[in-house]
Amino acid sequence: MSYRVREIALAVTIAALMLLLAWRTTGFFTATNLVDLFLANLPTMMIAIGMTMVILTGEIDISVGSIFAICSVVMGECARAGMPMVVSVLIAGVAGASMGAANGGLTAYIRIPSIVATLATMVALRDGLRWYTQGAWIQGLPQQFQWFGLSQSSFTELCLAVVTVTVLLGAAGLKHLRIGREIIATGSNKAAAHIAGIHTSRVVFGVFALTGVLTGLAAALNAVRFNQVPSNSGLGLELKVIAAVAVGGAAITGGAATITGTVLGVILLSGIGSALTFLGINAYWEKAIQGAIILIAVAVDALQFYRRDDAHTLAA
Numbered sequence: 001m002s003y004r005v006r007e008i009a010l011a012v013t014i015a016a017l018m019l020l021l022a023w024r025t026t027g028f029f030t031a032t033n034l035v036d037l038f039l040a041n042l043p044t045m046m047i048a049i050g051m052t053m054v055i056l057t058g059e060i061d062i063s064v065g066s067i068f069a070i071c072s073v074v075m076g077e078c079a080r081a082g083m084p085m086v087v088s089v090l091i092a093g094v095a096g097a098s099m100g101a102a103n104g105g106l107t108a109y110i111r112i113p114s115i116v117a118t119l120a121t122m123v124a125l126r127d128g129l130r131w132y133t134q135g136a137w138i139q140g141l142p143q144q145f146q147w148f149g150l151s152q153s154s155f156t157e158l159c160l161a162v163v164t165v166t167v168l169l170g171a172a173g174l175k176h177l178r179i180g181r182e183i184i185a186t187g188s189n190k191a192a193a194h195i196a197g198i199h200t201s202r203v204v205f206g207v208f209a210l211t212g213v214l215t216g217l218a219a220a221l222n223a224v225r226f227n228q229v230p231s232n233s234g235l236g237l238e239l240k241v242i243a244a245v246a247v248g249g250a251a252i253t254g255g256a257a258t259i260t261g262t263v264l265g266v267i268l269l270s271g272i273g274s275a276l277t278f279l280g281i282n283a284y285w286e287k288a289i290q291g292a293i294i295l296i297a298v299a300v301d302a303l304q305f306y307r308r309d310d311a312h313t314l315a316a
Helices: 003-024 031-040 042-056 064-080 085-108 114-133 143-151 154-176 178-188 190-195 200-223 237-247 259-278 285-315
Strands: none
Touching: 003 259, 031 042, 031 154, 031 259, 042 064, 042 154, 042 178, 042 200, 042 237, 042 259, 064 085, 064 114, 064 143, 064 200, 064 237, 085 114, 085 200, 154 178, 154 200, 154 259, 178 190, 178 200, 190 200, 237 259, 237 285, 259 285
């Protein structure tokens, strides 16, 4: 199935879901609900752009939820210590970049499979955070912490601008820049890309670090919407991000994905989660649906991979 066919199928599915919500519910299409839906899913959209790059290289990062929680707490602690908000946001971004770079170093240079490396960092970071906070939320934040997120109408416009710029840069980078072609080549055939002169280890390291930066930025934008920082934030975020990229048509084996598909995948999953609420269905079904979507997407991808492999074998 080509990218364009998948994207059209996703767009039709989203349109059908919107029609169902318009028919069966009231209140979904209000400005307040749409803004809340956008802000609630902003972290998923931001991190999914980075995850698309990671999966394009044939790797995966399942530690983004833990990195998101660490960055949120770091930003809260910096603000509570009296640091200016700009400095707190920068420190959260640096923290995200450092943890992403650690994942990249373990995967690209020490050659630990990314699913193993990021599983280890996911558990270590989450347990380390639990030890540090003892399960308590970061409270007593200064008024300036949530001033911009809660009190300013321009906050929504700022978030929309950040997401739009991130999506456009991601799409343009993959399509027009040399680094985009190197990312795709690394995931398509790492050995061939290396022979062609591409520093594949550097590429893999870079996409993990980029995902860490985007996770830190998403955590900062999300944290300022509230007057306290939960120590368990980001739980299950990795599942939603990976599901969005997979349903957007990314090949889990690497080398094939589009930013447009990822954006449509995030919109579809976000719509499903909200639809469950408006249709009165237990929200616990959301995780089951996400897991089923990942399973179906991976199965379709595997089926296509084996068909291509069989075709190449017959051609040889």
